[in-house]
Amino acid sequence: QIPKDPAQRQLRKLTALSDQLQRIHPNVLAKILKQGTVYQNEEIVVINKPYGLPVHGGPGIKNCITDVLPILAKMLENMRAEPLHLCHRLDKETTGVMVLARSKETAEKIRLLFKTRQVEKTYWAIVLGDPDPAEGIVEIPIVEKEVRSHQSHYKMTLAPNYRLCPEDGKVMKIRKNRNAESAVTRYRRLAGASACSLLELQPITGVKHQIRVHLAYGLGCPILGDHKYSHWSKLAPQKLPELTLRRLKLQQSKARHLPLYLHAHRLCLPLGQPIDLVCKPPQFFQNTLRKLELDIAKD
Known part of the structure; x- marks a missing residue:
């Protein structure tokens, strides 16, 4: 149908x-x-x-x-x-x-x-919300954990080395998780509109689902269409802001059909003479940028 x-x-x-x-x-x-x-x-x-x-x-x-x-x-x-x-x-x-x-x-x-780590990788992602600050580095280790809920499943998640003590607000060092891998992601906001942002991302390390986890759990800006990392304890469609739904002409009940908006945009390969490789985003990605009014300067 x-x-x-x-x-x-x-x-x-x-x-x-x-x-x-x-x-x-x-x-x-x-x-x-x-x-x-x-x-x-x-x-x-x-x-x-x-x-x-x-x-x-x-x-x-x-x-x-x-x-x-x-x-x-x-x-x-x-x-x-x-x-x-x-x-x-x-x-x-x-x-x-x-x-x-x-x-x-x-x-x-x-x-x-x-x-x-001699290859420079640049990704583009459409995310929900607005990262604060608009440019920076997320440096938080990542580990795979089992989510114990009525739908038991595994996810990558953050394993920070420090946390705030809820009683007195002091910074405490946490015992290192020996399975955690160090993960570093550079990010920069290229455009913002419709309760979304277009980000340019440079993963310095290459941990599984690193960009998705750092954006969702580190910055609180999950990638549009990332249903896996938009909730921790359940597997459910991503909840979208009203304005985003309006611009996409979409009902919340249909949000589960949204694809993941993550694109490997550029790669610089130091093979003798460095080779700079660029791929423009697929048509569906470009259409969504237009609908969300995320205009970027042509590079």
Whole structure:
């Protein structure tokens, strides 16, 4: 059943697209990735990763990027081309810059650059609210914890080294959680309107769900469409401000269909001469920026 409401239709289309990516033939998927190529040289191929496409396989996943790398290599080069290699990963819902290597050696070299934090990564995210201050660094360790509720599940969360004592307001050092990983995210507000902000983010470390956790729990500004990190104890759709719903022409009951607005916008790769790679946000992201009146200066 096709919704009459255009905003609803657009969201449904996006969900349908993710489902479609799972159903199409691997050759067709490779062709879509080829069309999304933003840069290539003799060492690397850079694609603009589509929304809703997992990088790795798993239960219930028919199509993923890893599986079509041999086909993509042949389409880009020739039938004798060796498969392309993954150099890093992006979450299923994240769009944007993704680097693939033409050889194992190059892939290992690039993975090491990521591991030793020599790759400069810049993301864009639409978030709820307004970060205060508008620019800064979130430096709070992150750990995975079980959420004990009627729907038991696991989430990444903050594991700060200090907290305020509720009795006297003094700062107390907390015993370090040995499973916590140090996590650092730089952020800057690019625009604000409709009870939302567009942020530019630079994760200095690479902890699982780091940007999502630092924004939701560190700054109190969850990413639009991040239903997982908008509540702690339950798995429920994100609650949106009245103004945001109005601008998106959306009812709160339909908010669960909102995609995650997180885009890997830019990547600077120091391979000999530094390579600056930029991917513009997907159409659904641009449409939402327009609806929310989040205007940014063209860079």
